[in-house]
Amino acid sequence: MFILHDSFGFPSDLTRILCEEIGFTADLEDFGKHMQEQRERSRAEAKFYKFDLDSSVWLELNSPNSELLKKFTGYTVQLEVEIPKENIKKIRQLKNKYFEFVIANTPFYPEGGGQVSDKGCFIIEYNGTRHEFEVIDVRKTPAEIIHVLQYEFNTEEELNSFYQNLPQAKCTAQIDAASRHATSRNHTATHLMHKALQVVLGDNVRQAGSLVNSHVLRFDFSHGKAMTKAEIEEVEFLVNQEILKNVLVKTHENVPIEKAKSMGAMAMFDEKYDDHVRVLEVPGFSLELCGGTHVNATGEIGLFKIISEGSVTSGVRRIEAVTGLNSLEYLKKLKAQIVETAENLKCAENDIQVKIHSLKEGMKNSEHIIEKLQSKLANYKVEELFSAVKIIADVKIISKVLEYSNLKEMEILCDKLKEKDSVVSILGCVADGKCQVICSISKNLLAKYKNLSAGNTIKYICEQIDGKGGGRPDFAKGGGTAADKLPEVLEKNILEFLNRCL
Numbered sequence: 001m002f003i004l005h006d007s008f009g010f011p012s013d014l015t016r017i018l019c020e021e022i023g024f025t026a027d028l029e030d031f032g033k034h035m036q037e038q039r040e041r042s043r044a045e046a047k048f049y050k051f052d053l054d055s056s057v058w059l060e061l062n063s064p065n066s067e068l069l070k071k072f073t074g075y076t077v078q079l080e081v082e083i084p085k086e087n088i089k090k091i092r093q094l095k096n097k098y099f100e101f102v103i104a105n106t107p108f109y110p111e112g113g114g115q116v117s118d119k120g121c122f123i124i125e126y127n128g129t130r131h132e133f134e135v136i137d138v139r140k141t142p143a144e145i146i147h148v149l150q151y152e153f154n155t156e157e158e159l160n161s162f163y164q165n166l167p168q169a170k171c172t173a174q175i176d177a178a179s180r181h182a183t184s185r186n187h188t189a190t191h192l193m194h195k196a197l198q199v200v201l202g203d204n205v206r207q208a209g210s211l212v213n214s215h216v217l218r219f220d221f222s223h224g225k226a227m228t229k230a231e232i233e234e235v236e237f238l239v240n241q242e243i244l245k246n247v248l249v250k251t252h253e254n255v256p257i258e259k260a261k262s263m264g265a266m267a268m269f270d271e272k273y274d275d276h277v278r279v280l281e282v283p284g285f286s287l288e289l290c291g292g293t294h295v296n297a298t299g300e301i302g303l304f305k306i307i308s309e310g311s312v313t314s315g316v317r318r319i320e321a322v323t324g325l326n327s328l329e330y331l332k333k334l335k336a337q338i339v340e341t342a343e344n345l346k347c348a349e350n351d352i353q354v355k356i357h358s359l360k361e362g363m364k365n366s367e368h369i370i371e372k373l374q375s376k377l378a379n380y381k382v383e384e385l386f387s388a389v390k391i392i393a394d395v396k397i398i399s400k401v402l403e404y405s406n407l408k409e410m411e412i413l414c415d416k417l418k419e420k421d422s423v424v425s426i427l428g429c430v431a432d433g434k435c436q437v438i439c440s441i442s443k444n445l446l447a448k449y450k451n452l453s454a455g456n457t458i459k460y461i462c463e464q465i466d467g468k469g470g471g472r473p474d475f476a477k478g479g480g481t482a483a484d485k486l487p488e489v490l491e492k493n494i495l496e497f498l499n500r501c502l
Contacts, residue, residue: 114210246299
């Protein structure tokens with residue numbers, strides 16, 4: 001359904017009807033997910049487009065007051081607003097087929113202050129024709145607020161007809177209510193969390209960046225070390241305490257900047273302010289300069305839950321948190337993980353910690369038993385290796401490629417062999433086309449033969465097997481890719497090398 005719609009322009013409703021006629025099921029839920037992912041991709045692409053380099057011509061319609069072109073009027077939530085014809089200033093189609101649209105007194109919030117822009121659409125109707133332009137992005141420029149729209153006209157004639165009829169068309173702005181409300185919940189929660197961080201960690205905490213969208217709030221702040229579990233819980237408690245109070249949120253419009261500062265209002269990170277500002281107050285708790293959208297009362301936030309805390313860079317920490325229905329979704333996922341864990345452990349949910357502790361103790365006991373068995377097995381293998389010892393002068397040389405072995409087992413064997421007098425042990429193994437090799441030398445040999453070294457021995461072997469390695473005089477290891485050469489190196493070549501070292 002999505003490919004037919006997105007790539008070939010075939011209506012999804014028609015696909016659904018055709019499916020029903022032949023007994024097929026149209027997966028509307030999954031189709032919706034693909035459409036949402038496509039919208040997110042479109043929004044991301046639009047943000048990185050070089051608008052200033054696009055020379056597409058504007059269609060000029062009206063010349064409303066220039067100050068109104070920079071004005072956002074959506075603080076009082078009107079999710080559907082008819083745009084007066086005289087407020088439509090201009091439109092153009094870009095070379096990437098998106099549209100740029102400028103109106104006065106926009107109800108769409110433009111990205112700023114860490115808050116993403118509103119989602120929604122413009123519905124433009126004339127002569128029984130209806131075009132729904134999706135709002136991909138809304139951004140500020142020094143002169144105006146520009147809406148980036150997505151809509152695909154079937155023909156050039158249809159586009160020209162749209163341009164001709166636009167001056168007399170009915171234009172309606174529809175704000176995505178769910179996205180606006182969720183974003184507002186996250187934004188007000190960000191203010192509450194900022195203040196809570198100062199209460200818990202100290203007044204030195206300052207904002208160093210933020211992101212507020214409908215899914216999550218992200219807040220970067222100055223702090224020299226990781227927050228403890230207790231500190232995170234205390235911040236959560238303070239924020240949720242303010243939410244449960246259901247305090248009415250106050251906004252102070254057009255406040256002189258110096259007066260706002262004297263009131264104790266905190267300024268948001270990396271934000272430039274005019275001479276007159278907007279101040280958001282949660283009475284008795286928080287006071288900040290902010291131009292974003294917020295809830296009417298703290299109770300609308302629902303539940304506040306921190307989902308992560310970590311380092312961004314030296315001296316800067318980052319918190320991510322969720323609110324409202326996103327908190328519920330997060331808790332549902334946690335619950336599902338708990339249920340699955342309990343099922344896998346074959347215990348009740350309340351007994352998971354007890355069961356894990358029991359399993360850990362059992363693993364420790366098993367590991368002790370395995371270590372004892374490995375030690376006994378190693379003693380048997382040491383005796384077996386000594387049955388094929390080669391002797392040069394007074395040096396006992398054990399050089400062998402082991403079958404069904406691994407690096408850990410070879411280390412145990414080499415350690416045991418090193419404890420004996422006058423032994424040079426070189427053990428290798430092959431797995432997945434690669435080889436590993438370890439060498440150990442008894443201390444009495446190192447004192448007697450100055451040219452004898454496990455590190456040099458391994459380097460010599462690795463040169464023959466297309467690899468590298470090294471280590472101490474008494475113990476070294478390495479590996480290579482020419483596994484087929486390892487048997488000859490350990491059975492023949494190494495003896496010639498050691499003979500030169502003695």
